[in-house]
Amino acid sequence: MGKVWKDGDIIENPWTAADANNEGVPSRGVGTLDQWRADPTLTAVEIKSDEDVSDLTQSLDQLRLVVLKIEDFNDGRSFSQARHLREAGFTGELRAAGNFLQDQVQYLQRCGVDAFELSADIKISAMEAALSEFSVSYQMPLDERSAEISLAR
Amino acid sequence: MYTYNANDRQLLSERVTQFRGQMQRYLEGELGEEQFRPLRLQNGLYIQRKAPMLRIAVPYGLLSSQQLRKLASLTRDYDKGYAHVSTRQNFQLNWPELERVPDLLGELAEVDMHCIQTSGNCIRNTTTDQFAGVSPDEVVDPRPYCELIRQWSTLHPEFAFLPRKFKIAVCGSQSDRAAIYSHDIGLALQHDRQGNLGVQVLVGGGLGRTPVIGSEIESWLDIKHLLSYLEAVLRVYNQLGRRDNKYKARIKILVRAMGVDKFREAVHREWSKLKDGDNTLTEKRIEDVRAHFRAMPYEQLDATAEAALLAQHDDPIFKNWLKRNTRGHKVAGYRAVTVALKHRDLAPGDITADQLDHLAELADRFSFSEARTTHHQNMVLADVRERDLHDLWTALQKANLATANAGYLTDMICCPGGDFCSLANAKSIPVSDAIRDRFDDLDYLYDLGPIELNISGCMNACGHHHIGHIGILGVDKKGKEFFQVSLGGRQAESPKIGKILGPSFGASEIPEVIAKILERYVELRQEDELFIDTIHRVGIEPFKERVYG
Known part of the structure; x- marks a missing residue:
């Protein structure tokens, strides 16, 4: 049980972490992609960088949480996974977890991530500052919230 | 050229602040080497053999005279008084101090320049034709x-x-x-x-x-x-x-x-x-x-009158430079000028602070205050009136910027190589020096016609050796430097990768190998056939026989 930054608040993680060895996923538990495939009624799924999110897009309405598990901060696939899910219409919590840098949180947020699992490596104040490091961007915003900062005309 | 607005500047200023913070965290030990690596690379900062190397973005090779002056002053204040033009139209500084890079970025931002995405696993500077427009x-x-x-x-x-x-x-x-x-x-x-x-x-x-x-x-x-x-x-x-x-x-x-x-x-x-x-x-x-990117405010000139003005100058050295280093322009009465960075005193693509200042002044006087960098590691003044060419040439000559070899054998592309780069297997600059010294007879080079000779110090191929008509690649064999020669590479019109001639050579053998290849070409060429066309007509065998026979 760690802490999670979500929309400006620090909260206790209400979900139990994914565990591939679980026979059954507990209630309020995050399933792995395989567990979700076996039981599509699960409402929280963890996606690793090398997994394909397209299966999930079939039943996004059921999902409340998708955790993007980043094992290596150099691996940028999670950024595309995030945008993929948001563009497919996912409106639930999209959370980054694992080994990411504070220098990546604004990019992740701009790709649609709205929650971060906090680790010892990341200072909360520094992370929050990093989220507003850039007040402008060249790319089209993903949603209305950040519409005012885009330079793309 | 593109002029920044307040938002563009805002982004740049926030980027400088961000990098300053990253550097501080690194220097204080909060960021490890491994974490800092992608962050510094995305800002063009390499840790190299003797010092860091910083790559400054020149978006698609376009620069204002104001930016040139800033670069000149930065090379004086933060480096050893010169910069290097890369094959992707950027500038590189070979000796900046790590701790001072954020300040350098701050100064660059004053003239709307930066090092964003000049390295790292991201989308790099987009490049184009140096004669665009x-x-x-x-x-x-x-x-x-x-x-x-x-x-x-x-x-x-x-x-x-x-x-x-x-x-x-x-x-x-x-x-x-x-x-x-x-x-x-x-x-x-x-x-x-x-x-x-x-x-x-x-x-x-x-x-x-x-x-x-x-x-x-x-x-x-x-x-x-x-x-x-x-x-x-x-x-x-x-x-x-x-x-x-x-x-x-x-x-x-x-x-x-x-x-x-x-x-x-x-x-x-x-x-x-x-x-x-x-x-x-x-x-x-x-x-x-x-x-x-509207057309410059060109004058309406009478092409015949301009040509007559130009013809007044009958200095053969000027006329030769005119023929080799200037080319036609879409507007009558103007020409585009290649400013050679292939002078014998400097490595290919290197330009000193004084030369940068000089070029800025010439851009102001003769070419609407703009200059360009090229894929061939030269610079260009793109919009010069024909009547001004003689004055421009005189000024370029004084600054050692008028070597009349654009497009010829010694207009080589050459990476920084083992003298600077920690990836390199071999020193490429001494090889280019040796070739330049061996082939210093310009008349012979003109007779040979256009030849592209590209040198890379390792297989990362920053010197684009694969697509040189003659390609030279530095290789490491049991700790010793050797050079592999390839022939027939081509960049434009039906591009091709050159074919390797055979076993590699020691650095000192290279000028003689090139000499034999050129001799064989002169024997084989039909009338005005270009070097590259002869190679594609006869294949590499005749050259192989001459070189290894």
């Missing part, structure tokens, strides 16, 4: 589209941690001077039969260990889809490109593994979701950016 063979001025790509790719949140670096080149002319077949994405602007503007899309070209000529995935794509299409290609690459082996991580390997047709299908699957979305270029958006 002025060349008589131009179909469409590529610069507005380069600028649109620059903006789209700058700090793109999705594509900052790609499997490997990603390079885009754009060509808007009949003859390709941007090496679009050797880039991750090559774009050729062209009109369809109805006169609509579109772009041919090539993908998966590249040099390095595995040289590949790019494959066409779209013969013509409506220009409005340019950015959404690029986004789709990048997304497929970001998700499917290999990350287990950095030597197999470029898009060329993915395209080859999937096959062009399967790759195109994957792009189209992504594109179907992005097409006609927010990234679609409206006419207004294109027009707004094009407005930054």
Whole structure:
């Protein structure tokens, strides 16, 4: 049980972490992609960088949480996974977890991530500052919230 | 050229602040080497053999005289008084102090310059023809589209941690001077039969260990889809490109593994979701950016009168320079001038602080205060009145910037090599020096005609040896430096990768090897046949026999 930054608040993680060895996923538990495939009624799924999110897009309405598990901060696939899910219409919590840098949180947020699992490596104040490091961007915003900062005309 | 607005400046200033913070965390030990690495590389900062190396972005090679002056002063204040033009039209500083890089970035930002994405596994500086906007063979001025790509790719949140670096080149002319077949994405602007503007899309070209000529995935794509299409290609690459082996991580390997047709299908699957979305270029958006690249306020000149003025000067050295280092312009009475950075006192592509200042002044006097960097590691003043050419030449001569070898054997492309670069297997600069010294008879070089000689100090191929008519590659054999020679590479019109001649040579043997190749060419050529054409007609065997026989 760690802490999670979500929309400006620090909260206790209400979900139990994914565990591939679980026979059954507990209630309020995050399933792995395989567990979700076996039981599509699960409402929280963890996606690793090398997994394909397209299966999930079939039943996004059921999902409340998708955790993007980043094992290596150099691996940028999670950024595309995030945008993929948001563009497919996912409106639930999209959370980054694992080994990411504070220098990546604004990019992740701009790709649609709205929650971060906090680790010892990341200072909360520094992370929050990093989220507003850039007040402008060249790319089209993903949603209305950040519409005012885009330079793309 | 594109002029920054308040938002562009805001972004740059925030970027400097961000990097200053990253550097501070690194110096204080909060960020480890491994974490700092991608962050500094995305800001063009390498840790090299003797000192850090900093690569400064020159978007598609365009510079103002104000920027040149700033570069001159930065090389004095932060470096050893010179800079190096890279084959991708950027500037490199070889001796900055790590701790002072944030200050240097702050000063660069004062003239709207930066080091964003000049290295690292992200989308790099977009490059193009150094004669963009002025060349008589131009179909469409590529610069507005380069600028649109620059903006789209700058700090793109999705594509900052790609499997490997990603390079885009754009060509808007009949003859390709941007090496679009050797880039991750090559774009050729062209009109369809109805006169609509579109772009041919090539993908998966590249040099390095595995040289590949790019494959066409779209013969013509409506220009409005340019950015959404690029986004789709990048997304497929970001998700499917290999990350287990950095030597197999470029898009060329993915395209080859999937096959062009399967790759195109994957792009189209992504594109179907992005097409006609927010990234679609409206006419207004294109027009707004094009407005930054309007024609210069040229005078209406009488071509015959201008030619007569020029003909007054009968100094043979000037006339020779005129013939070799200037080329036709789309506006009557003007010419584009190649300012050679191939003087014997400096390594190919190097330019001193004084020369930078000098060039800034000449740009102000003769070429609407703009200059350009080139893929061949030279500079260009693109808009000079013919009547001013003699004055310009006189001034360039004084500054050692008038070597009249543009396009000839000694106008070599050469990477910094083992003298500076920690990746290099061999020192490339001494080899280029030796070749230049051996072939110092310009009349002989002119008789040989245009020859492209490219030298790389290792198989990363920064010197583009694969596509040189003569390519030289530094290799390491049991700790000793050797050089492999290839023939027949070509960048433009039906691009080709050169063929390796045979076993490699010691550095000191190279000038003689080149001499034998050239002798054989002179024997074999038919009338005015170019070197590259002779090689393709007769193959490499006759050259092999001469060199190894």
